[in-house]
Amino acid sequence: MSFPSHSEIRARFPALASGYVFMDNAGGSQVPVDVIDATTRYFHETYVQVGGDYPASIAATENIRLAREFLRQFFGDDLAEPRGEVVLGSSTTVLMNLLSDSIANELPAGAEIIVAESGHEANVGPWVRLEKRGFKVTIWPIDPETGHCHPETLAPLLTEQTAIVALPHVSNLLGSVEDIETVTKLAHKVGAKVVVDGVAFAPHLPLQVQDWGVDWYVFSTYKVFGPHMAALWGRTEHLQKLNGPNHFFIPQDGTAYAFEPGGPSHEGCAGSRGLERYLEWLAPTGKQAAMRLAAEIESPLTEQVLAFLNSKPNIRVIGPSEASSKRLPTISFVHSGLSNAEIVATAAASGIGIKSGHFYSYRLCKGLGLKPEEGVTRISLSHTTSQEELEKLFAVLGPMLSA
Numbered sequence: 218m219s220f221p222s223h224s225e226i227r228a229r230f231p232a233l234a235s236g237y238v239f240m241d242n243a244g245g246s247q248v249p250v251d252v253i254d255a256t257t258r259y260f261h262e263t264y265v266q267v268g269g270d271y272p273a274s275i276a277a278t279e280n281i282r283l284a285r286e287f288l289r290q291f292f293g294d295d296l297a298e299p300r301g302e303v304v305l306g307s308s309t310t311v312l313m314n315l316l317s318d319s320i321a322n323e324l325p326a327g328a329e330i331i332v333a334e335s336g337h338e339a340n341v342g343p344w345v346r347l348e349k350r351g352f353k354v355t356i357w358p359i360d361p362e363t364g365h366c367h368p369e370t371l372a373p374l375l376t377e378q379t380a381i382v383a384l385p386h387v388s389n390l391l392g393s394v395e396d397i398e399t400v401t402k403l404a405h406k407v408g409a410k411v412v413v414d415g416v417a418f419a420p421h422l423p424l425q426v427q428d429w430g431v432d433w434y435v436f437s438t439y440k441v442f443g444p445h446m447a448a449l450w451g452r453t454e455h456l457q458k459l460n461g462p463n464h465f466f467i468p469q470d471g472t473a474y475a476f477e478p479g480g481p482s483h484e485g486c487a488g489s490r491g492l493e494r495y496l497e498w499l500a501p502t503g504k505q506a507a508m509r510l511a512a513e514i515e516s517p518l519t520e521q522v523l524a525f526l527n528s529k530p531n532i533r534v535i536g537p538s539e540a541s542s543k544r545l546p547t548i549s550f551v552h553s554g555l556s557n558a559e560i561v562a563t564a565a566a567s568g569i570g571i572k573s574g575h576f577y578s579y580r581l582c583k584g585l586g587l588k589p590e591e592g593v594t595r596i597s598l599s600h601t602t603s604q605e606e607l608e609k610l611f612a613v614l615g616p617m618l619s620a
């Protein structure tokens with residue numbers, strides 16, 4: 218089986234031709250020409266309302282169905298039974314607010330919710346706010362040395378009343394993969410459901426929601442080379458027990474539309490199908506193989522960035538400092554003598570886009586003893602990052618960070 222070369226992959230992303238080095242991929246990735254073309258074609262040919270009997274409207278309706286089906290498979294769900302549904306929304310933040318509200322409407326009095334402190338606020342705040350509705354919310358604290366929420370510290374927090382455990386699959390600051398299978402087994406023992414934020418995982422490795430056994434999983438397509446929207450996967454049996462916020466006459470039968478007030482973005486769905494074509498081009502054997510290829514490309518890049526940072530005595534890497542198959546190329550650090558703002562300004566002046574801040578993992582920063590308003594400097598790569606780009610990064614930041 219032969220895959221496209223790295224230069225062919227890069228040539229598929231028009232924005233990369235500008236020569237600017239994009240290393241803020243955890244904030245948002247670039248898109249391949251497949252996504253751009255699919256979106257443009259949709260506007261040219263099919264930009265009408267869904268649900269009509271005329272050809273363009275039939276195609277528009279089909280566009281949403283096919284995007285949903287592609288994303289279901291991308292989540293790692295191609296089972297006929299038990300299956301899940303994909304709810305589409307404008308962002309992960311919107312979808313998590315919608316999910317927490319819908320779940321809270323059905324929770325019994327006295328129900329408890331456990332939330333990982335290491336999470337992005339999108340999967341923390343919506344649950345913490347449920348305290349105001351009378352539910353007990355427990356923060357699953359991070360280990361202040363590593364920033365991780367370990368399964369051993371979850372176990373004593375679980376009770377027969379625990380209804381939800383919410384956690385990130387990968388923190389968007391720490392960059393390492395959490396053991397969601399162990400967490401899910403622990404949670405299921407007391408009957409709790411697990412809600413996983415996969416936003417920082419999905420651009421780097423294949424999703425396997427059915428194998429992992431989780432109940433809910435969410436990611437943002439704009440960080441996975443697609444349009445600016447997000448997708449939430451949930452087990453059909455769980456959706457059937459909830460009422461979505463759509464109009465009262467929309468059937469509440471466990472299908473996604475009940476959870477999509479106003480409907481999904483039609484052009485976003487077209488763009489998602491463009492993403493499907495890109496993944497098929499990357500690896501005709503399947504979406505999972507395409508994402509495995511992305512991981513293989515990224516692994517030596519991660520090693521080099523970590524080796525570069527580890528060679529600077531005044532740098533503290535936030536997250537694991539050693540490369541491993543569970544260490545993704547979202548790499549944060551702080552320097553003892555330089556501000557993050559100075560570091561990113563130097564990079565930007567030389568044509569390299571990296572960012573600093575708390576990246577909405579505000580509580581994690583505080584737990585790690587960092588000032589959230591200063592946060593970390595984050596270098597985040599993608600399978601589109603080239604060796605030349607890394608060398609430019611090292612040449613630009615090397616002298617400054619050695620100080």
Ligand SMILES: Cc1ncc(COP(=O)(O)O)c(C=O)c1O
Nearest residue numbers: 308309310337339389416417437
């Ligand atoms: C780990 C993680 N979760 C959630 C989000 C929120 O995603 P969205 O912008 O789609 O709301 C982000 C965005 O940066 C993220 O990195």
